[in-house]
Amino acid sequence: MNEIVKKEKLAPQINLIEVNVPEIVNKARPGQFVILRIHEEGERIPMSIADLEPKTGVLTIVFQEVGKSTVQLGRFKAGDTLCDVVGPLGRPTHIERYGKCVCVGGGIGIAPIHPIARALKEAGNQVISIIGARSKELLIMEKEMKKTSDELLICTDDGSYGFHGFVTQPLSRLLKDGTKVDFCMVIGPVPMMKTACMVTHPYGVKTMVSLNPIMVDGTGMCGVCRVTVAGKTKFACVDGPDFDGHQVDFDELSRRLSMYVKQEKISLERYLSLTGKS
Amino acid sequence: MEAKDRLKIPRQKMPEQSAEKRIQNFGEVPLGYTPEQAQKEAARCLQCKKPTCIAGCPVEVDIPGFIKLIEEGDFIAAARKLKETNSLPAVCGRVCPQEEQCEKTCILSKKFDPCAIGNLERFAADYEREQGDVAIPEIADSTGKKVAVVGSGPAGLTVAGDLIKMGHEVTVFELLHKAGGVLVYGIPEFRLPKMIVQSEVDYLSSLGVKIKTSWPIGTIQTVDDLFQEGYDAVFLGTGAGLPNFMGIPGENLNGIYSANEYLTRSNLMKAYAFPEADTPILSGKKVAVLGGGNTAMDAVRTSLRLGAENAIIVYRRSRAEMPAREGEIHHAEQEGVKFHFLTTPIRFSGNRDGWVTQMECLKMKLGEPDKSGRRRPIPIDGSNFTMEVDTVVVAIGNSSHPLVPQTTPGLELNKWGNIVADPETGQTSRKGVFAGGDIVTGGATVILAAGAGKKAARAIDAYLKTL
Numbered sequence: 124m125n126e127i128v129k130k131e132k133l134a135p136q137i138n139l140i141e142v143n144v145p146e147i148v149n150k151a152r153p154g155q156f157v158i159l160r161i162h163e164e165g166e167r168i169p170m171s172i173a174d175l176e177p178k179t180g181v182l183t184i185v186f187q188e189v190g191k192s193t194v195q196l197g198r199f200k201a202g203d204t205l206c207d208v209v210g211p212l213g214r215p216t217h218i219e220r221y222g223k224c225v226c227v228g229g230g231i232g233i234a235p236i237h238p239i240a241r242a243l244k245e246a247g248n249q250v251i252s253i254i255g256a257r258s259k260e261l262l263i264m265e266k267e268m269k270k271t272s273d274e275l276l277i278c279t280d281d282g283s284y285g286f287h288g289f290v291t292q293p294l295s296r297l298l299k300d301g302t303k304v305d306f307c308m309v310i311g312p313v314p315m316m317k318t319a320c321m322v323t324h325p326y327g328v329k330t331m332v333s334l335n336p337i338m339v340d341g342t343g344m345c346g347v348c349r350v351t352v353a354g355k356t357k358f359a360c361v362d363g364p365d366f367d368g369h370q371v372d373f374d375e376l377s378r379r380l381s382m383y384v385k386q387e388k389i390s391l392e393r394y395l396s397l398t399g400k401s
Numbered sequence: 402m403e404a405k406d407r408l409k410i411p412r413q414k415m416p417e418q419s420a421e422k423r424i425q426n427f428g429e430v431p432l433g434y435t436p437e438q439a440q441k442e443a444a445r446c447l448q449c450k451k452p453t454c455i456a457g458c459p460v461e462v463d464i465p466g467f468i469k470l471i472e473e474g475d476f477i478a479a480a481r482k483l484k485e486t487n488s489l490p491a492v493c494g495r496v497c498p499q500e501e502q503c504e505k506t507c508i509l510s511k512k513f514d515p516c517a518i519g520n521l522e523r524f525a526a527d528y529e530r531e532q533g534d535v536a537i538p539e540i541a542d543s544t545g546k547k548v549a550v551v552g553s554g555p556a557g558l559t560v561a562g563d564l565i566k567m568g569h570e571v572t573v574f575e576l577l578h579k580a581g582g583v584l585v586y587g588i589p590e591f592r593l594p595k596m597i598v599q600s601e602v603d604y605l606s607s608l609g610v611k612i613k614t615s616w617p618i619g620t621i622q623t624v625d626d627l628f629q630e631g632y633d634a635v636f637l638g639t640g641a642g643l644p645n646f647m648g649i650p651g652e653n654l655n656g657i658y659s660a661n662e663y664l665t666r667s668n669l670m671k672a673y674a675f676p677e678a679d680t681p682i683l684s685g686k687k688v689a690v691l692g693g694g695n696t697a698m699d700a701v702r703t704s705l706r707l708g709a710e711n712a713i714i715v716y717r718r719s720r721a722e723m724p725a726r727e728g729e730i731h732h733a734e735q736e737g738v739k740f741h742f743l744t745t746p747i748r749f750s751g752n753r754d755g756w757v758t759q760m761e762c763l764k765m766k767l768g769e770p771d772k773s774g775r776r777r778p779i780p781i782d783g784s785n786f787t788m789e790v791d792t793v794v795v796a797i798g799n800s801s802h803p804l805v806p807q808t809t810p811g812l813e814l815n816k817w818g819n820i821v822a823d824p825e826t827g828q829t830s831r832k833g834v835f836a837g838g839d840i841v842t843g844g845a846t847v848i849l850a851a852g853a854g855k856k857a858a859r860a861i862d863a864y865l866k867t868l
Contacts, residue, residue: 146621146622147621150620150621150622155620160578164671164674164677164678164679165679166670166678166679166680167578167670167680191676191679192679206578207578207614207615208615209576209577209578209615209616209617210617210620210621211617211620211621212617212620339662339665339666339670339680340576340577340586340665340669342576342577342617342804343642343643343802343803343804344586344641344642344643344661344665344802345644345659345661345662345665346643346644346646346659346661346662347658347659347662349646349653351653356646356652356653358643361643361803361804361807375653375755378655378754378755379653379655379755381655381754382655382656382683383681386675386676386681387681389676390675390676390679390681393676
């Protein structure tokens with residue numbers, strides 16, 4: 124249990140791991156998340172589910188190395204074991220036959236949107252996916268997204284691949300051109316989710332976002348993951364992580380995500396000085 | 402010894418770390434009795450023929466019985482006597498409000514200081530553990546019945562300890578990575594060292610209780626799945642859930658914690674040792690803790706140890722109405738915590754980056770008693786004033802834990818989301834499903850949860866016999 128059976132570097136600082144957690148995989152559904160710890164003094168790290176393989180009991184996680192814990196996890200290899208993994212947590216994404224759906228994924232947000240796009244397609248929807256990254260080398264899971272989408276649009280901020288610009292631009296174009304979109308799912312950096320919701324709002328397209336606030340227990344106890352949705356406090360770990368994007372206070376979310384920037388820097392620098400840079 | 406000689410012995414004070422020293426560390430505050438002190442204190446017990454103290458104990462410990470063994474110097478036997486009825490004596494000896502329970506009903510308390518029952522319980526349990534001479538009690542023949550206990554806090558651990566001794570197979574499911582519930586995530590090291598909780602959990606394991614951590618009942622398995630898997634009964638001791646907030650403007654500013662989060666970071670995640678431990682916590686200089694319960698005392702005393710220069714309690718009623726134990730309030734005062742009574746915050750404001758900097762408050766006065774019997778606080782118009790703060794901890798209680806109630810059809814809940822259970826048996830609206838502790842009562846104490854667990858264990862045993 125909790126063994127890493129495969130590890131792959133998808134892009135600079137972006138890794139994929141496959142973890143053997145059959146009981147979680149049996150019950151987990153797209154849109155849910157897990158929390159893992161990598162050692163006894165480790166923090167509880169919430170991770171989106173990028174894929175589930177019920178036959179083998181393998182859970183796929185894609186993560187970016189940003190702080191001490193993810194940098195350390197980036198050094199794990201196939202055969203290593205995680206200290207603990209708990210899940211599935213949060214409510215699954217609501218899947219139904221909407222008609223035409225647009226799945227927008229930015230950066231490592233492409234990973235959790237992947238099983239959602241697939242579930243939407245399996246439910247009989249037409250799925251248009253728009254995925255983007257800063258540059259071609261940072262774009263992940265293109266092949267997988269192609270498989271689960273009827274149409275795939277690719278964007279890069281620097282124009283090194285696909286459309287030159289942000290994912291929100293083709294989304295806006297699509298709606299302007301009169302495409303009737305019945306449902307939109309957006310996962311990515313907070314500013315991107317915020318902009319995407321501003322784009323879909325005038326068209327009245329139901330738009331769900333998956334939020335990633337700071338969590339500690341992640342099971343409905345500590346209350347750190349509170350977000351304001353339609354003026355009310357909600358807890359992403361048990362009320363979410365999916366929320367109506369037109370109602371979310373994204374500015375508050377951004378602010379709350381920055382709460383430990385100073386400490387995160389101290390922790391990473393200390394780790395790198397103790398262990399070396401690579 | 403004659404009773405009149407016993408009455409001459411003064412109540413033995415337990416030595417403790419000085420306030421100046423202890424706010425520099427997370428070590429336990431009271432240091433424990435020496436064997437001599439314990440025997441001297443034990444000699445104060447009058448060994449009443451009809452003891453009144455036992456009636457004050459939710460888990461029915463044979464109080465004169467274990468105290469007599471301490472007086473005789475057989476400390477190990479005293480510990481075993483305790484464990485006949487209490488699975489968690491080292492915990493209860495530390496965190497029970499004895500002054501409201503056994504010590505309140507101790508006959509001595511009418512004219513003298515009551516016998517220090519809690520201190521003696523702690524001494525005997527610690528002695529046994531430190532001697533490494535922990536005996537395995539007699540376990541009844543296997544009944545072949547399986548019980549699932551959901552949650553490993555004081556209620557769950559008590560149920561598990563009692564049922565295993567009755568010969569049932571018991572598995573405890575805990576959703577966090579460590580067993581102990583509020584004993585590990587909520588109560589700070591300086592009041593209840595985590596090593597002690599761990600050894601109580603290890604003791605249960607040694608009796609044969611299986612403990613499965615990181616296992617969220619409600620998602621990975623539902624209560625119905627447990628029955629399908631062959632469990633004959635389920636006990637729900639899932640405890641407190643999401644924290645209550647004041648519902649006032651600015652409450653989501655950076656620097657404002659719930660007590661659950663603040664204490665979980667410091668206790669379960671050991672954030673006080675950051676960066677040796679990975680989880681960070683803000684070490685505020687001007688810390689305001691809102692609330693007057695034990696949790697508020699734990700939070701404010703934690704903030705001092707994290708380096709607060711100004712640690713204050715803001716409570717809407719007066720000192721007399723505070724629900725915290727007198728001893729905790731006293732310890733907080735000794736450590737330099739300031740108290741703002743009859744004060745309630747109405748708004749937080751922050752700087753440009755969204756960090757809390759100020760708290761606007763109103764002064765209150767006390768009106769007629771409310772349903773809780775405490776005098777209702779009434780705001781005084783125009784009494785507004787502001788306080789400079791950089792960290793705020795909201796410690797005004799919790800709602801119920803949502804995972805199991807959300808996923809168990811047919812489980813009756815009250816309007817607060819707590820599970821409806823018979824107070825004498827823990828029986829819920831579902832056959833074979835019992836519940837106890839904070840998930841039933843709302844936020845209460847460790848010993849009330851343990852007491853509910855004790856009653857539920859008896860009822861579960863009776864239920865299993867009917868199958």
